[in-house]
Amino acid sequence: MTSAMSNGREAGTERRRSRVQEAITTAARHGTPLTASAIARAAQVDRTFLYRHRDLLDLLHAAGLRSAGEMPEPGTATRASLQADLANANARAARLSARVQQLETLLSRHLGNQAWHESGPGGPACTEELQQTITKLEQRTADLTTALEEREAELKAAREANRQLTRALNQRE
Numbered sequence: 001m002t003s004a005m006s007n008g009r010e011a012g013t014e015r016r017r018s019r020v021q022e023a024i025t026t027a028a029r030h031g032t033p034l035t036a037s038a039i040a041r042a043a044q045v046d047r048t049f050l051y052r053h054r055d056l057l058d059l060l061h062a063a064g065l066r067s068a069g070e071m072p073e074p075g076t077a078t079r080a081s082l083q084a085d086l087a088n089a090n091a092r093a094a095r096l097s098a099r100v101q102q103l104e105t106l107l108s109r110h111l112g113n114q115a116w117h118e119s120g121p122g123g124p125a126c127t128e129e130l131q132q133t134i135t136k137l138e139q140r141t142a143d144l145t146t147a148l149e150e151r152e153a154e155l156k157a158a159r160e161a162n163r164q165l166t167r168a169l170n171q172r173e
Helices: 002-030 036-043 047-052 054-068 079-119 124-172
Strands: none
Touching: 002 036, 002 047, 002 054, 036 047, 036 054, 047 054, 054 079
16 A cells, blocks of 8 residues: 555656646746746646755756856856755755754753752652552542541431430430
8 A cells, every 4th residue: 555655646746747847848938937936836836846856946947047048058056046055055054953953952851851860859760659659648538538427427326316315314204
Protein backbone atom coordinates (compact mmCIF):
# COMPACT_ATOMS: atom_id res chain seq x y z
CA MET A 1 0.00 0.00 0.00
CA THR A 2 2.88 2.34 0.75
CA SER A 3 4.39 1.85 -2.69
CA ALA A 4 1.01 2.57 -4.32
CA MET A 5 0.74 5.78 -2.32
CA SER A 6 4.31 6.69 -3.22
CA ASN A 7 3.68 5.99 -6.90
CA GLY A 8 0.54 8.11 -6.82
CA ARG A 9 2.37 10.96 -5.14
CA GLU A 10 5.17 10.80 -7.74
CA ALA A 11 2.65 10.74 -10.60
CA GLY A 12 0.91 13.79 -9.13
CA THR A 13 4.22 15.62 -8.87
CA GLU A 14 5.06 14.79 -12.48
CA ARG A 15 1.66 16.08 -13.65
CA ARG A 16 2.21 19.35 -11.77
CA ARG A 17 5.74 19.66 -13.17
CA SER A 18 4.48 19.25 -16.75
CA ARG A 19 1.71 21.83 -16.13
CA VAL A 20 4.35 24.29 -14.87
CA GLN A 21 6.56 23.68 -17.93
CA GLU A 22 3.58 24.19 -20.26
CA ALA A 23 2.60 27.39 -18.41
CA ILE A 24 6.15 28.77 -18.79
CA THR A 25 6.21 27.95 -22.50
CA THR A 26 2.76 29.46 -23.07
CA ALA A 27 3.57 32.61 -21.08
CA ALA A 28 6.85 33.10 -22.97
CA ARG A 29 5.08 32.60 -26.31
CA HIS A 30 2.27 35.05 -25.51
CA GLY A 31 4.41 37.64 -23.74
CA THR A 32 2.57 37.38 -20.42
CA PRO A 33 4.44 38.02 -17.17
CA LEU A 34 6.98 35.37 -16.24
CA THR A 35 6.76 35.58 -12.47
CA ALA A 36 6.53 32.73 -10.00
CA SER A 37 3.05 33.83 -8.93
CA ALA A 38 1.70 34.12 -12.49
CA ILE A 39 3.12 30.75 -13.56
CA ALA A 40 1.92 29.01 -10.38
CA ARG A 41 -1.56 30.45 -10.94
CA ALA A 42 -1.58 29.39 -14.61
CA ALA A 43 -0.35 25.87 -13.76
CA GLN A 44 -2.75 25.61 -10.80
CA VAL A 45 0.02 24.80 -8.32
CA ASP A 46 1.17 26.46 -5.14
CA ARG A 47 3.97 28.97 -5.58
CA THR A 48 6.09 27.02 -3.10
CA PHE A 49 6.01 24.11 -5.58
CA LEU A 50 8.26 26.18 -7.84
CA TYR A 51 10.65 26.92 -5.00
CA ARG A 52 10.83 23.27 -3.98
CA HIS A 53 11.71 22.30 -7.56
CA ARG A 54 14.70 24.49 -8.25
CA ASP A 55 15.05 23.33 -11.87
CA LEU A 56 11.56 24.66 -12.64
CA LEU A 57 12.41 27.98 -11.01
CA ASP A 58 15.62 28.17 -13.06
CA LEU A 59 13.61 27.38 -16.20
CA LEU A 60 11.23 30.22 -15.30
CA HIS A 61 14.08 32.69 -14.73
CA ALA A 62 15.78 31.66 -17.97
CA ALA A 63 12.54 32.09 -19.92
CA GLY A 64 12.08 35.52 -18.35
CA LEU A 65 15.57 36.57 -19.33
CA ARG A 66 15.15 35.23 -22.89
CA SER A 67 11.92 37.16 -23.31
CA ALA A 68 13.61 40.32 -22.01
CA GLY A 69 16.63 39.77 -24.27
CA GLU A 70 18.99 39.55 -21.28
CA MET A 71 20.12 35.95 -21.61
CA PRO A 72 23.39 35.70 -19.69
CA GLU A 73 26.15 33.28 -20.44
CA PRO A 74 25.63 29.86 -18.86
CA GLY A 75 26.97 29.71 -15.31
CA THR A 76 26.72 33.45 -14.61
CA ALA A 77 24.43 34.78 -11.94
CA THR A 78 21.86 37.44 -12.65
CA ARG A 79 20.63 40.07 -10.27
CA ALA A 80 17.22 38.36 -10.05
CA SER A 81 18.74 34.96 -9.30
CA LEU A 82 21.02 36.46 -6.65
CA GLN A 83 18.05 38.26 -5.06
CA ALA A 84 16.04 35.02 -5.08
CA ASP A 85 18.96 33.15 -3.52
CA LEU A 86 19.35 35.85 -0.88
CA ALA A 87 15.62 35.77 -0.05
CA ASN A 88 15.73 31.97 0.22
CA ALA A 89 18.85 32.13 2.41
CA ASN A 90 17.22 34.71 4.69
CA ALA A 91 14.08 32.58 5.03
CA ARG A 92 16.16 29.49 5.80
CA ALA A 93 18.21 31.42 8.36
CA ALA A 94 15.00 32.55 10.08
CA ARG A 95 13.68 28.96 10.18
CA LEU A 96 16.98 27.67 11.53
CA SER A 97 17.09 30.42 14.15
CA ALA A 98 13.60 29.49 15.35
CA ARG A 99 14.58 25.81 15.47
CA VAL A 100 17.76 26.60 17.44
CA GLN A 101 15.72 28.61 19.93
CA GLN A 102 13.27 25.71 20.30
CA LEU A 103 16.10 23.24 20.86
CA GLU A 104 17.77 25.56 23.39
CA THR A 105 14.50 25.74 25.34
CA LEU A 106 14.17 21.94 25.34
CA LEU A 107 17.80 21.50 26.40
CA SER A 108 17.42 24.06 29.18
CA ARG A 109 14.30 22.31 30.45
CA HIS A 110 16.00 18.91 30.32
CA LEU A 111 19.15 20.13 32.10
CA GLY A 112 17.04 21.88 34.73
CA ASN A 113 15.07 18.70 35.43
CA GLN A 114 18.27 16.68 35.57
CA ALA A 115 19.88 19.11 38.02
CA TRP A 116 16.75 19.13 40.17
CA HIS A 117 16.65 15.33 40.31
CA GLU A 118 20.34 15.06 41.14
CA SER A 119 20.30 17.79 43.79
CA GLY A 120 17.65 16.55 46.14
CA PRO A 121 14.19 15.19 46.73
CA GLY A 122 13.16 15.41 43.11
CA GLY A 123 14.06 11.89 42.09
CA PRO A 124 11.48 9.61 40.59
CA ALA A 125 11.79 7.20 43.56
CA CYS A 126 10.82 10.02 45.94
CA THR A 127 7.85 10.95 43.85
CA GLU A 128 6.70 7.35 43.71
CA GLU A 129 7.10 6.95 47.49
CA LEU A 130 5.13 10.12 48.12
CA GLN A 131 2.38 8.94 45.79
CA GLN A 132 2.19 5.62 47.66
CA THR A 133 2.04 7.45 50.98
CA ILE A 134 -0.76 9.68 49.69
CA THR A 135 -2.69 6.62 48.53
CA LYS A 136 -2.25 4.92 51.91
CA LEU A 137 -3.36 8.06 53.77
CA GLU A 138 -6.41 8.45 51.54
CA GLN A 139 -7.37 4.82 52.26
CA ARG A 140 -6.81 5.35 55.98
CA THR A 141 -9.01 8.46 55.89
CA ALA A 142 -11.77 6.51 54.14
CA ASP A 143 -11.52 3.71 56.74
CA LEU A 144 -11.65 6.17 59.64
CA THR A 145 -14.62 7.98 58.11
CA THR A 146 -16.50 4.68 57.82
CA ALA A 147 -15.63 3.74 61.42
CA LEU A 148 -16.75 7.17 62.65
CA GLU A 149 -20.09 6.84 60.85
CA GLU A 150 -20.60 3.39 62.46
CA ARG A 151 -19.80 4.78 65.91
CA GLU A 152 -22.18 7.68 65.40
CA ALA A 153 -24.93 5.23 64.41
CA GLU A 154 -24.21 3.11 67.54
CA LEU A 155 -24.23 6.23 69.72
CA LYS A 156 -27.53 7.32 68.23
CA ALA A 157 -29.02 3.86 68.88
CA ALA A 158 -27.68 3.87 72.49
CA ARG A 159 -29.17 7.31 73.14
CA GLU A 160 -32.52 6.17 71.78
CA ALA A 161 -32.40 3.05 73.97
CA ASN A 162 -31.48 5.25 76.96
CA ARG A 163 -34.48 7.53 76.28
CA GLN A 164 -36.83 4.58 76.05
CA LEU A 165 -35.52 3.11 79.32
CA THR A 166 -35.83 6.49 81.03
CA ARG A 167 -39.44 6.82 79.82
CA ALA A 168 -40.23 3.32 81.02
CA LEU A 169 -38.81 4.06 84.48
CA ASN A 170 -40.67 7.36 84.70
CA GLN A 171 -43.98 5.75 83.79
CA ARG A 172 -43.70 3.18 86.62
CA GLU A 173 -43.54 5.76 89.27
